[in-house]
Amino acid sequence: MPDSRVPRPRRFLLCEPRHFAVSYSINPWMRTDRPVDPVRALDQWQALVDAYRAHGHTVDTVPPVAGLPDMVFAANAAVTVAGRALGSLFKAPERRPESLPYEAWLKAEGFEVHRPEAVCEGEGDLVPAGRWILAGTGFRTVPAAHREAQEFFGVPVISLTLVDPYLYHLDTALFVLDDADGGNVAYCPDAFSPGSREVLARLYPDAVLATREEALAFGLNAVSDGRHVFLPPEARALAARLAERGYVPVPVDLSEFHKAGGSIKCCTQEIRS
Numbered sequence: 001m002p003d004s005r006v007p008r009p010r011r012f013l014l015c016e017p018r019h020f021a022v023s024y025s026i027n028p029w030m031r032t033d034r035p036v037d038p039v040r041a042l043d044q045w046q047a048l049v050d051a052y053r054a055h056g057h058t059v060d061t062v063p064p065v066a067g068l069p070d071m072v073f074a075a076n077a078a079v080t081v082a083g084r085a086l087g088s089l090f091k092a093p094e095r096r097p098e099s100l101p102y103e104a105w106l107k108a109e110g111f112e113v114h115r116p117e118a119v120c121e122g123e124g125d126l127v128p129a130g131r132w133i134l135a136g137t138g139f140r141t142v143p144a145a146h147r148e149a150q151e152f153f154g155v156p157v158i159s160l161t162l163v164d165p166y167l168y169h170l171d172t173a174l175f176v177l178d179d180a181d182g183g184n185v186a187y188c189p190d191a192f193s194p195g196s197r198e199v200l201a202r203l204y205p206d207a208v209l210a211t212r213e214e215a216l217a218f219g220l221n222a223v224s225d226g227r228h229v230f231l232p233p234e235a236r237a238l239a240a241r242l243a244e245r246g247y248v249p250v251p252v253d254l255s256e257f258h259k260a261g262g263s264i265k266c267c268t269q270e271i272r273s
């Protein structure tokens with residue numbers, strides 16, 4: 001089986017960390033007394049862009065806006081499925097203004113953007129997984145937004161409840177390895193309520209499971225193209241288990257972004273036309 005995994009080229013939207021900082025705290029990772037190194041953050045981000053391009057993916061960027069330090073976390077601004085875009089409504093008032101510049105970018109690209117009525121943090125919590133969308137709730141995105149997403153996309157939305165405040169977005173606790181029908185995911189069971197754990201076990205009996213420690217190293221805040229898995233270098237054991245399954249780990253260090261509670265996937269929105 002190793003070497004049989006076929007990558008699918010993706011289109012990613014990112015936002016340069018020109019104004020990235022930890023200037024408020026809206027998750028347990030964020031400490032305003034632990035400053036971000038702006039030069040290092042920029043270098044790390046550029047290395048992620050380079051890694052995507054080196055593996056055949058298209059990277060677009062949305063211009064960063066001063067005063068919006070979390071705008072680098074592009075995943076949260078929207079979710080696109082088959083040419084349709086659902087925008088965002090952030091829980092934290094500090095992040096609410098981020099929705100508009102992303103909406104403008106999507107509109108300029110020809111997407112009609114539906115604005116959610118309930119708190120909805122884009123691909124951070126709404127994770128397209130082939131035949132359905134996996135949706136997290138508990139800390140940010142609310143169940144009403146899961147229903148809005150299902151109605152808007154016409155795709156079944158599977159609600160999952162997150163229980164660990166350090167793993168507050170679905171994309172910190174789970175990622176899609178392969179989004180073909182009957183695809184596969186990697187996830188950390190500890191991050192979910194007992195019922196949601198059972199749902200995941202039913203849907204994905206062959207999932208790659210991660211420990212809480214691996215999830216806290218942002219090992220699950222990863223991006224897979226079906227073959228290459230871009231993930232933090234700290235998640236070494238997880239990378240080895242992925243390699244056993246025929247995936248090719250591509251370590252990318254985004255440690256400056258961990259200070260704000262995000263990593264590779266948080267910085268990446270997939271554009272699905």
Ligand code: ARG
Pocket residue numbers: 026027030070073075076095123124125169171172260261262263265266267
């Ligand atoms: N500081 C940001 C927040 O708390 C980090 C967002 C991380 N994004 C993600 N997709 N998990 O909202």
